[in-house]
Amino acid sequence: MAAGANRPDHHGIIERIVDHPAQTRSLFIRLPREHALSFIPGQFISLVLPLGGQRALRPYSIASDPEQGDLLEIVLNLVPGGLGSSYLFACRTGQELTFTGPYGLFTLENAPVTETVFVARETAIAPIRPMIRRALAAGTCAPLHLLYAAAREETILYREELTELARGDSRLRFDPVITDDFAWPGMRGPLIDRLRELYLRADERRDRQFYICGVGPEVLAMRDLLRQNGYARKAVQYEKW
Amino acid sequence: MARVRVIYETGEAEKTIEFSPSQAPFQHDGEPGSLLDVLLGHGVHLDHACGGNCACTTCHVIVKAGGNCLSEAEEREEDMLDRAPGLTPTSRLGCQAVIEDENADIVVLIPRFTINQQVAESR
Numbered sequence: 336m337a338a339g340a341n342r343p344d345h346h347g348i349i350e351r352i353v354d355h356p357a358q359t360r361s362l363f364i365r366l367p368r369e370h371a372l373s374f375i376p377g378q379f380i381s382l383v384l385p386l387g388g389q390r391a392l393r394p395y396s397i398a399s400d401p402e403q404g405d406l407l408e409i410v411l412n413l414v415p416g417g418l419g420s421s422y423l424f425a426c427r428t429g430q431e432l433t434f435t436g437p438y439g440l441f442t443l444e445n446a447p448v449t450e451t452v453f454v455a456r457e458t459a460i461a462p463i464r465p466m467i468r469r470a471l472a473a474g475t476c477a478p479l480h481l482l483y484a485a486a487r488e489e490t491i492l493y494r495e496e497l498t499e500l501a502r503g504d505s506r507l508r509f510d511p512v513i514t515d516d517f518a519w520p521g522m523r524g525p526l527i528d529r530l531r532e533l534y535l536r537a538d539e540r541r542d543r544q545f546y547i548c549g550v551g552p553e554v555l556a557m558r559d560l561l562r563q564n565g566y567a568r569k570a571v572q573y574e575k576w
Numbered sequence: 577m578a579r580v581r582v583i584y585e586t587g588e589a590e591k592t593i594e595f596s597p598s599q600a601p602f603q604h605d606g607e608p609g610s611l612l613d614v615l616l617g618h619g620v621h622l623d624h625a626c627g628g629n630c631a632c633t634t635c636h637v638i639v640k641a642g643g644n645c646l647s648e649a650e651e652r653e654e655d656m657l658d659r660a661p662g663l664t665p666t667s668r669l670g671c672q673a674v675i676e677d678e679n680a681d682i683v684v685l686i687p688r689f690t691i692n693q694q695v696a697e698s699r
Binding site for chain 1 (some may be wrong): 605624625626627629630631632633634651652655656659
């Protein structure tokens with residue numbers, strides 16, 4: 336039985352591999368045009384990998400735009416001892432990957448009507464990137480703010496793209512939050528402190544919405560901080576890996 | 577010894593497994609000792625597209641009996657379940673509902689659809 340039973344498998348070919356700093360890489364997966372994937376910004380696919388003699392599932396957010404559903408980008412870091420990431424880092428261009436999907440409810444489909452704050456750390460920018468691009472393309476009039484944390488400036492993924500996007504569009508503000516470089520002139524971590532000062536202490540407004548993506552307890556801590564200080568439950572969307 | 581009986585809205589033949597919850601984890605997807613962990617570890621398939629990380633609703637089950645033998649749902653599970661189609665007061669995510677009673681006797685119904693399928697079919 337398929338690992339994602341009752342769901343059709345998709346098959347794609349790794350067309351391109353792009354290495355980023357800090358043992359992180361993007362895989363571009365080409366699908367036949369007639370089988371292009373229809374998805375909503377923020378969704379993920381579930382790769383079906385042959386690990387340990389079994390079909391194991393590894394979910395990866397789609398970092399690319401739905402408008403190009405026949406070329407999907409996923410971005411991952413090499414996890415020490417991680418079977419899934421080790422397998423994918425050993426893959427070469429031309430290799431076939433099988434997956435099911437799309438899945439996920441952490442999505443942004445239409446232009447936001449209220450100020451929207453995106454919060455991500457490292458590779459968790461993946462689902463946020465197409466959300467921001469969709470929000471802008473859909474003609475939102477609401478201000479967008481991206482708080483994106485990385486250890487160092489060079490480990491900010493899509494740094495040039497995001498910087499250019501914000502420079503050319505007054506609706507988007509992009510703040511890299513650097514955690515491991517005390518000489519960094521801009522914002523520094525922890526992310527939750529930046530959220531507290533920008534969106535709790537700075538004013539009494541509680542009409543913003545948040546999209547938070549990351550790994551580990553930090554995500555839930557940020558969710559709790561916002562919800563416990565006046566933001567509506569549904570205004571704080573999050574995905575924790 | 578605990579028991580889980582799985583029935584299917586699709587009419588697929590039901591399955592029953594017996595096991596000792598104290599031996600968890602069984603399969604390592606989802607919370608240790610969760611319905612997902614237990615079922616997978618005993619050869620009963622349950623969808624879990626996100627790998628049991630509480631990031632989708634593909635492991636949505638409806639608990640028909642024995643719900644008091646399961647861990648309380650946390651906010652994260654509730655947030656996700658809010659969006660499950662066919663949500664019922666006894667809906668749980670298989671990856672989060674941990675069997676806490678060594679003598680649990682649980683019946684779960686696997687619904688026909690999940691929200692992810694609906695999204696795909698409506699587009």
